[in-house]
Amino acid sequence: AQTVTQSQPEMSVQEAETVTLSCTYDTSESDYYLFWYKQPPSRQMILVIRQEAYKQQNATENRFSVNFQKAAKSFSLKISDSQLGDAAMYFCAYHPTEKLVFGKGTKLTVNP
Amino acid sequence: DAGVIQSPRHEVTEMGQEVTLRCKPISGHDYLFWYRQTMMRGLELLIYFNNNVPIDDSGMPEDRFSAKMPNASFSTLKIQPSEPRDSAVYFCASRSPRREGPTGELFFGEGSRLTVL
Numbered sequence A: 001a002q003t004v005t006q007s008q009p010e011m012s013v014q015e016a017e018t019v020t021l022s023c024t025y026d027t028s029e030s031d032y033y034l035f036w037y038k039q040p041p042s043r044q045m046i047l048v049i050r051q052e053a054y055k056q057q058n059a060t061e062n063r064f065s066v067n068f069q070k071a072a073k074s075f076s077l078k079i080s081d082s083q084l085g086d087a088a089m090y091f092c093a094y095h096p097t098e099k100l101v102f103g104k105g106t107k108l109t110v111n112p
Numbered sequence B: 001d002a003g004v005i006q007s008p009r010h011e012v013t014e015m016g017q018e019v020t021l022r023c024k025p026i027s028g029h030d031y032l033f034w035y036r037q038t039m040m041r042g043l044e045l046l047i048y049f050n051n052n053v054p055i056d057d058s059g060m061p062e063d064r065f066s067a068k069m070p071n072a073s074f075s076t077l078k079i080q081p082s083e084p085r086d087s088a089v090y091f092c093a094s095r096s097p098r099r100e101g102p103t104g105e106l107f108f109g110e111g112s113r114l115t116v117l
Helices: none
Strands: A003-005 A010-014 A019-021 A024-026 A033-039 A046-052 A064-069 A074-079 A088-095 A106-111 B005-007 B010-013 B019-024 B031-038 B042-050 B053-056 B065-071 B074-079 B088-095 B112-116
Touching: A003 A088, A010 A019, A019 A106, A024 A074, A033 A064, A033 A074, A046 A064, A046 A074, A074 A088, B005 B088, B010 B019, B019 B088, B019 B112, B031 B074, B042 B065, B042 B074, B053 B065, B074 B088
Parallel strands: A010 A106, B010 B112
Antiparallel strands: A003 A024, A019 A074, A033 A046, A033 A088, A064 A074, A088 A106, B005 B019, B019 B074, B031 B042, B031 B088, B042 B053, B065 B074, B088 B112
């Protein structure tokens, strides 16, 4: 079965500091996509960043970047210069073919 | 585009009642997904459609749950009879065809929070 594991149920970071959220996944596929979604208290699911497995270069979106280690099946999210608005649940998701499989999420608290 | 539209946003009902959740996907998207979110189990895929046809309903918990997509712009998720353990947030999401560029991203609705008393 394809699974996604987020080992940190909760994380906290000081405003302006950097935090890394972990994600590992289990797959036998070679071609797939990985995503990080953010869910603030409003409950809206918002795409943060996407990584194609065939690309060696790590994806970056402004203050958000990933460390993609394909052999280790690891896909961590780094948030730099954390802001109060980054406080949310963060979900890692794996996409092999048609459907997305989500991890259980990491709740990120940003302290002023 | 207005995005994925779900209704109702909140629903409180009593055990045994029928519940119908509705979803309008983004125009042009040919995949539609229903997810259920709970604290204990996270985001679970219930069922998904491609071109209005159910492709995988293995996540539907039991026969009390059913989903339909009568046309490209509308889908329903029905629970009959409802039970307290069905209390959750139900999300609908849609996705564009693979041939149209960056693939995989799901666009989510705001979710329907269901409380069964």
